[in-house]
Amino acid sequence: MSKSEVVELPVLEGADVVPCCPPLTAGELSRADAERMAAMFKALSDPVRLRLFSRIASHPGGEACVCDIADVGVSQPTVSHHLKKLREAGLLTSERRGTWVYYQVAPSVVAAMAALLDLRT
């Protein structure tokens, strides 16, 4: 399949509520915002998950086939489990093309995480 072909991305469940959130310096953080933000940080709180995410983020176009990133020293089911967690947190989107699933970084979500760590006042 050609890369230039328009592909409809699957709708990410709950992606409309992210990006959230105010910078951590903005004042009182609501319970709801704290829950959402904590879930995003949790997605990156595992070393293997972080390495998988980094591999995708550093791939050309911020996209990688699962076949490109699976050699991180854990089993294929474990890789799948971690990729699922990253998808559920909204940090990745995915798309099947033929045999393989391709994963894309969700740049706006990651930018929102960076923004809320912006402590400049």
Add this chain to the structure above:
Amino acid sequence: MSKSEVVELPVLEGADVVPCCPPLTAGELSRADAERMAAMFKALSDPVRLRLFSRIASHPGGEACVCDIADVGVSQPTVSHHLKKLREAGLLTSERRGTWVYYQVAPSVVAAMAALLDLRT
């Protein structure tokens, strides 16, 4: 270009007090860096911890007495436990003055976390 080619990671500006880390787009993430970064994200992966951290970050001077931030709806021992976790991850420093312990945000550490989420290439 071969996949196994060694990529030189950029040095993160101003990161001299922080143990890590290159942006996630910089390429292969080492196991050691992944462990360190995952621990920092883990510190912010709990909603109560995030609310405590936000309270301190939004306090004037990025500093707060434990007496200012303890009313987040959990017991005092739980607050202490969470503040300890944030300290251990390097996100907070603390200092006893008289009766109270004061917690300060470690801005360079938090800035480093924001920098490694910077996906601009």
